[in-house]
Amino acid sequence: MAGRPKIYDETAILDKAVEVFWEKGYANATADDLLNAMGIGKGSFYFAFKGGKEELFRKSMERVVELNFKAIRDALTTCADPVQFIRDFFLSLTGNESPVGNKGCYFGNALIQVSADDAGLKMIAAKYLHLLEEIFTEAVQRGKDLGLLQTQEPADALGTYLVNLWNGINVTRRMEPDQRKLAELVRMNLKVLI
Amino acid sequence: MAGRPKIYDETAILDKAVEVFWEKGYANATADDLLNAMGIGKGSFYFAFKGGKEELFRKSMERVVELNFKAIRDALTTCADPVQFIRDFFLSLTGNESPVGNKGCYFGNALIQVSADDAGLKMIAAKYLHLLEEIFTEAVQRGKDLGLLQTQEPADALGTYLVNLWNGINVTRRMEPDQRKLAELVRMNLKVLI
DNA sequence: TTTATTTTGTACCAATTAGTAAAGTATTAT
DNA sequence: ATAATACTTTACTAATTGGTACAAAATAAA
Numbered sequence: 067m068a069g070r071p072k073i074y075d076e077t078a079i080l081d082k083a084v085e086v087f088w089e090k091g092y093a094n095a096t097a098d099d100l101l102n103a104m105g106i107g108k109g110s111f112y113f114a115f116k117g118g119k120e121e122l123f124r125k126s127m128e129r130v131v132e133l134n135f136k137a138i139r140d141a142l143t144t145c146a147d148p149v150q151f152i153r154d155f156f157l158s159l160t161g162n163e164s165p166v167g168n169k170g171c172y173f174g175n176a177l178i179q180v181s182a183d184d185a186g187l188k189m190i191a192a193k194y195l196h197l198l199e200e201i202f203t204e205a206v207q208r209g210k211d212l213g214l215l216q217t218q219e220p221a222d223a224l225g226t227y228l229v230n231l232w233n234g235i236n237v238t239r240r241m242e243p244d245q246r247k248l249a250e251l252v253r254m255n256l257k258v259l260i
Numbered sequence: 261m262a263g264r265p266k267i268y269d270e271t272a273i274l275d276k277a278v279e280v281f282w283e284k285g286y287a288n289a290t291a292d293d294l295l296n297a298m299g300i301g302k303g304s305f306y307f308a309f310k311g312g313k314e315e316l317f318r319k320s321m322e323r324v325v326e327l328n329f330k331a332i333r334d335a336l337t338t339c340a341d342p343v344q345f346i347r348d349f350f351l352s353l354t355g356n357e358s359p360v361g362n363k364g365c366y367f368g369n370a371l372i373q374v375s376a377d378d379a380g381l382k383m384i385a386a387k388y389l390h391l392l393e394e395i396f397t398e399a400v401q402r403g404k405d406l407g408l409l410q411t412q413e414p415a416d417a418l419g420t421y422l423v424n425l426w427n428g429i430n431v432t433r434r435m436e437p438d439q440r441k442l443a444e445l446v447r448m449n450l451k452v453l454i
Numbered sequence: 455t456t457t458a459t460t461t462t463g464t465a466c467c468a469a470t471t472a473g474t475a476a477a478g479t480a481t482t483a484t
Numbered sequence: 485a486t487a488a489t490a491c492t493t494t495a496c497t498a499a500t501t502g503g504t505a506c507a508a509a510a511t512a513a514a
Contacts, residue, residue, distance in 0.1 A: 068457095068458060068459045068460070068511065068512035068513060069458085069459040069460025069461065069510080069511060069512075070459080070460045070461040070462075070509065070510040070511050070512095071460080071461075071510075071511065072460090072461065072462095073461080073462080073510095089376070090375060090376065091287065091372070091373065091375065093285065093287035093288050093373065094287050094375040096500080096501070096502085097501075097502055097503085098500085098501085098502095106462085107462060107463055107464080108462095108463085108464085108502095108503080108504090109461080109462050109463055109464080109505095109506095110461065110462055110463085112502095112503070112504080113460090113461065113462080114461090118502070118503070119502075170372060173435075174372075174431045175372055177431060177434045177435060178285070178364060178368075178369055178372045178373060178431065178434070179285065179287065179372060179373055181284060181285065181288040182283070182284065188434070191435070192434065192435035192436075195435040196435060196436075219448065223444055223445075223448065226432075226436070226441055226444070226445050227445060227448055227449070229432065229435075230425075230428040230429065230431075230432045230445055230449075231424075231428060232428075233427070233428045233431035233432050234424040234425060234426075234427045234428025234429075234431070235424065235428075236431075237368045237371060237372065237424075237427035237428070237430075237431065238420075238423065238424045238427050240371045240372070240382070240386065241367075241371060241385070241386035241389040241390060241423075242386075242390075242420070247420055250417055250420070251417075251420050251421060251424055254413065254417065254421055254452065255421070255424075258448065262481065262482035262483055262487095262488060262489045262490070263480080263481060263482070263488085263489040263490025263491065264479065264480040264481050264482095264489080264490045264491040264492075265480075265481065265482095265490080265491075266490085266491070266492095267480095267491080267492080290470080290471070290472085291471075291472055291473080292470085292471085292472095300492085301492060301493060301494080302472095302473080302474090302492095302493085302494090303474095303475095303491080303492050303493055303494080304491070304492055304493085306472095306473070306474080307490085307491065307492080308491090312472070312473070313472080455514100456513105456514080457512100457513085457514075458511105458512090458513080458514090459510100459511085459512080459513095460509100460510085460511080460512100461508105461509080461510075461511095462507105462508080462509070462510090463506105463507090463508080463509090464505100464506090464507090464508095465504105465505090465506095465507105466503105466504080466505080466506105467502105467503085467504075467505100468501100468502100468503095468504105469500105469501080469502090469503105470499105470500085470501065470502100471498100471499080471500065471501070472497105472498100472499090472500095473496105473497085473498095473499105474495105474496080474497075474498105475494100475495090475496080475497100476493100476494095476495095476496105477492105477493090477494090477495105478491105478492080478493075478494100479490100479491080479492070479493090480489100480490085480491075480492095481488105481489085481490080481491090482487100482488085482489080482490095483486100483487085483488080483489095484485100484486085484487080484488095
């Protein structure tokens with residue numbers, strides 16, 4: 067294992083790239099933007115990410131999954147009331163302290179920002195949104211198993227419902243600054259969880 | 261009113277621009293893409309649209325409103341059953357014959373694709389989404405007036421609900437190819453219209 | 455210390471970008 | 485006809501794009 071050591075931390079610069087992509091969008095983020103934020107030179111960058119911007123984005127998506135989805139899934143599978151957790155989660159999206167701010171969903175954004183000839187990236191983004199859907203479905207199923215839900219709707223249909231709500235809110239947030247309206251919107255949607 | 265006449269039809273080339281923006285997204289649509297599709301030279305383009313790509317997009321949004329929203333609003337204010345119209349409208353989004361295909365909502369896309377320093381465009385896109393919300397609200401109010409709806413939810417809250425459903429579906433469609441799941445999703449959401 | 459290996463910095467490049475300049479063309483009004 | 489106006493064509497530019505080439509540097513193993 068010889069050779070010159072890296073002078074940067076892989077995950078640290080990935081996190082910086084995530085920030086840039088999330089803030090500016092995939093198409094608008096230039097290589098310069100990314101390199102500046104990451105604080106590494108072109109040589110290092112193209113050495114570490116031979117696939118350039120596309121590979122960087124792919125890895126940044128993995129990072130976002132690892133950083134966000136894993137924690138949510140763990141919380142949902144261990145907490146006492148997964149249904150209330152979901153309610154709180156969606157209500158938190160309507161406030162200033164929203165975990166994603168006004169930047170929307172990393173993967174929903176990708177689906178809409180990535181050009182058609184980068185079909186690979188779109189597929190990956192879709193796959194991760196399906197993972198989120200699955201997480202919701204599991205939580206709902208657990209809620210049913212715990213006797214917290216009486217609804218006759220199947221868990222997976224509710225998972226689809228919730229991921230669609232997630233997708234909607236992340237767009238609607240950008241057109242609707244009135245947080246009370248957003249909260250009311252979420253409350254109305256959460257009536258499916260009975 | 262002297263001067264050389266235009267060799268093209270203003271609205272015809274706007275329609276072409278709409279096609280390109282819708283297909284490729286605002287950020288990915290280059291001036292060349294647009295000029296080729298519109299079939300005019302750079303000179304003509306920058307003469308007709310002094311503001312360049314940004315002005316073109318602004319006018320293309322107006323065109324989309326005129327071409328789509330006006331018709332929907334008219335239909336909704338004159339048809340016998342506006343509630344059923346809305347149901348059919350949303351269900352139509354889940355099929356192959358969807359009016360927007362997989363290209364999503366022109367304005368929702370804009371909110372996510374336009375870079376932060378084009379704040380003006382984002383505001384306009386948001387404004388038009390609010391117009392759509394208003395159209396839904398009016399339809400719901402009319403449904404109530406006609407005795408077609410018994411729900412206690414206020415019309416404007418339902419308008420917000422429907423525009424959020426619209427926003428969600430247009431993202432979810434891109435991650436979910438299964439049209440039955442989409443249709444089931446819409447059906448579940450339309451239960452608010454009782 | 456030498457050598458092999460891995461990483462970095464710098465300089466460069468070809469292509470593409472949005473946009474401009476200006477000369478020329480087609481029309482209407484006088 | 486001629487002048488004024490409105491539009492088009494072409495050629496150009498300056499900046500930025502993503503990406504490459506390669507020599508230099510930093511380390512581990514021999």
